[in-house]
Amino acid sequence: MSRSCKILRQPYQAHPRPGAGFTLAQPITASYLRCPPKQSIFKFKRQEATVHENYSETGTVVKIMSRLPVSKRVFPSSSSLDSGQDTGPAQKRIRKDPESVKPQAAATVIGGRRPPVAATRAPISKPVRTVGSATVAGAPSRGVLRQTVASAATRGSNVKLSVAPTGTKPGGGGVVKRNKWDLKGKVSDMEDKLRNYQTKVKSANQENDALRGSVAQSHTKVMEMERELETQRKQISEYEKELKVLSGVRAEVERVSSERNSLQEELSQLEGKYKVMETLRASQETELQTLTMKLSVKESTLAQVQANLQDAKQEICSLKETVSGQEDELHAGEMERRRLHNTIQELKGNIRVFCRVRPLVDGGASKHIQLPLSDNKTVTLAKTEESHTGKTADTQKNYNFSFDRVFGPQATQQEVFEEISLLVQSALDGYNVCCFAYGQTGSGKTYTMEGSEFDDTRGVIPRAVQQIFKASEKLGAQGWEFTFTASFVEIYNETLRDLLYTGKANKRPEHEIRKSINNQISITNLTYEKVTNEDQVLGLIALANQNRSTAQTAQNDRSSRSHSVFQLDIEGANAGRDVKCKSTLCLVDLAGSERMVKSQSQGERFKEMTAINGSLSNLGIVIAALANKESYIPYRNSKLTYLLQGCLGGNSKT
Ligand code: ADP
Ligand code: MG
Numbered sequence: 001m002s003r004s005c006k007i008l009r010q011p012y013q014a015h016p017r018p019g020a021g022f023t024l025a026q027p028i029t030a031s032y033l034r035c036p037p038k039q040s041i042f043k044f045k046r047q048e049a050t051v052h053e054n055y056s057e058t059g060t061v062v063k064i065m066s067r068l069p070v071s072k073r074v075f076p077s078s079s080s081l082d083s084g085q086d087t088g089p090a091q092k093r094i095r096k097d098p099e100s101v102k103p104q105a106a107a108t109v110i111g112g113r114r115p116p117v118a119a120t121r122a123p124i125s126k127p128v129r130t131v132g133s134a135t136v137a138g139a140p141s142r143g144v145l146r147q148t149v150a151s152a153a154t155r156g157s158n159v160k161l162s163v164a165p166t167g168t169k170p171g172g173g174g175v176v177k178r179n180k181w182d183l184k185g186k187v188s189d190m191e192d193k194l195r196n197y198q199t200k201v202k203s204a205n206q207e208n209d210a211l212r213g214s215v216a217q218s219h220t221k222v223m224e225m226e227r228e229l230e231t232q233r234k235q236i237s238e239y240e241k242e243l244k245v246l247s248g249v250r251a252e253v254e255r256v257s258s259e260r261n262s263l264q265e266e267l268s269q270l271e272g273k274y275k276v277m278e279t280l281r282a283s284q285e286t287e288l289q290t291l292t293m294k295l296s297v298k299e300s301t302l303a304q305v306q307a308n309l310q311d312a313k314q315e316i317c318s319l320k321e322t323v324s325g326q327e328d329e330l331h332a333g334e335m336e337r338r339r340l341h342n343t344i345q346e347l348k349g350n351i352r353v354f355c356r357v358r359p360l361v362d363g364g365a366s367k368h369i370q371l372p373l374s375d376n377k378t379v380t381l382a383k384t385e386e387s388h389t390g391k392t393a394d395t396q397k398n399y400n401f402s403f404d405r406v407f408g409p410q411a412t413q414q415e416v417f418e419e420i421s422l423l424v425q426s427a428l429d430g431y432n433v434c435c436f437a438y439g440q441t442g443s444g445k446t447y448t449m450e451g452s453e454f455d456d457t458r459g460v461i462p463r464a465v466q467q468i469f470k471a472s473e474k475l476g477a478q479g480w481e482f483t484f485t486a487s488f489v490e491i492y493n494e495t496l497r498d499l500l501y502t503g504k505a506n507k508r509p510e511h512e513i514r515k516s517i518n519n520q521i522s523i524t525n526l527t528y529e530k531v532t533n534e535d536q537v538l539g540l541i542a543l544a545n546q547n548r549s550t551a552q553t554a555q556n557d558r559s560s561r562s563h564s565v566f567q568l569d570i571e572g573a574n575a576g577r578d579v580k581c582k583s584t585l586c587l588v589d590l591a592g593s594e595r596m597v598k599s600q601s602q603g604e605r606f607k608e609m610t611a612i613n614g615s616l617s618n619l620g621i622v623i624a625a626l627a628n629k630e631s632y633i634p635y636r637n638s639k640l641t642y643l644l645q646g647c648l649g650g651n652s653k654t
Helices: 030-034 116-124 183-348 413-428 445-449 460-477 534-554 603-627 639-648
Strands: 002-008 048-055 061-066 354-356 378-385 395-402 405-407 433-437 480-492 495-498 513-515 521-523 529-531 563-574 579-589
Touching: 183 413, 354 413, 405 413, 413 433, 413 460, 413 563, 413 579, 433 445, 433 639, 445 460, 445 579, 460 480, 460 534, 460 563, 460 579, 480 534, 480 603, 480 639, 495 639, 513 639, 521 639, 529 534, 534 563, 563 639, 579 639, 603 639
Parallel strands: 354 405, 433 579
Antiparallel strands: 002 048, 048 061, 378 395, 480 495, 480 529, 480 563, 513 521, 563 579
């Protein structure tokens, strides 16, 4: 920042008193004297001096004055002035120390367009100052008054400018013109002037000394400043180093700030998430409260239920006791039932014979078989006999037969089985049961025993099996466990044949009837199939029929000349009551009972006939012996009776 002001040069005025104050006295030279007063000396150009005010670093003002006009003059006694040349307009700059720039009373600083009155203050300043003032006197040369610039620059001094008019007479006010003849006066003037100059030179020398001192000081100052500069340079280099470090720090700061930004972003994201979680938490808390309430309700319900459960448990305990008591009763009842059932069967007869009359092929009944409506235990066979003499008419002869039960042609399979089912129950109760179908070929033995596959026409064997499995399930509730083993054997010509054989025909094994130590009858190499349900048994019956029909094609209608024996071994155990039972249910489809004329039977047929007759008649003998409770029962006489001996004697039902 700079500021300038103008120093207005004053029009020359004659000094009232030469040498008084800080006055630049102009020497009066010859040329000067020649010049007309109007034109020469006082032709004083208005000049301008510029004072620059500079603000130093410390804030103080440095004023620089420039372009001060310097008069062209000749100083006879001074070397500088003796140069004989005009110095010309010298530019002097007076540099002041910031602290010392103070206008002093001795200097006349005229700024702006101040009126000339100010210049008259010049006498205030003292003409000679040892230190702190500068006086430059300018002498006019060849009648031209040059402006004189006084400048001084010393530390702590003032700047004083003073312009004094030339031609002033010492002690007089204004220029005194001497006459041409007044040489003495002129000489005295010149002497005065000389003295004056000498004084001034002296003072200039003093000032010069002062300036030298000032220069030395300045030099010292310069040195100091250089040192200071060096120090500051060092400091600057340190600062630069520090700056480098700081630039690293700045990079670090930038990195940290970017990191901070990313962290802030993350933070904001997390805050968002936190808000979401907060919402979720709130909803879950609500849910939790609801659930807690529900739980408390459930807990109270549970307590109620537990109390109920306790009651129920007690009730169950008492009921269990009751049940076990009832089970005992039931078991006792079951045993009682068995006993009574057996008693009934025994009363009915361990050996019972039922008669079934099959319908004719056209559906009607045979004329010679009469079934009384009132009685279902008798049957009458009517026979017309021719008169031997031929004189009397043919006689009608009736033969009455009584049975434990007679089934007419209309009797269904179900009706027939109802009678048999009592015996089947006996088999489950632990009694051996044997059921034979006896009759001529085509009389319905196989139909009665096996029937057909339809439900209504199923025969005794499938029905018996069904009953046995159902009954065993019921008894299972009372603690009974049963195992069933089925076998199907054919006796043809006193030879045993396994009807459940599934191997190759040419590898059929031979079978023997064996009797164990505990009188258990078994057949060697026979298929004994464990069965657990009705369908398995039906499958075995089908397999047996298949085996029979295969044999049948080889030998015509063999089935009618062989016995087929279905045996179901039943083993039951009630572990809880330590009761066991074992029995066999035998269902036998006997060979045709028709008698063949011996003379007509030859070869294989004779052999067959003999075997059938033998086994059937032996069966009759055995049953008769059993019925008569004879001591000897000829079981061994035929394979059939030998095989079935366990199911025929004792408390067995036949
Ligand atoms: P068997 O085995 O005694 O030689 P079947 O049982 O083979 O005689 O019977 C011969 C035929 O008579 C078969 O076609 C059978 O369907 C029929 N039959 C037997 N008994 C009856 C009956 N009670 N009702 C209807 N058809 C019967
Ligand atoms: Mg048959």
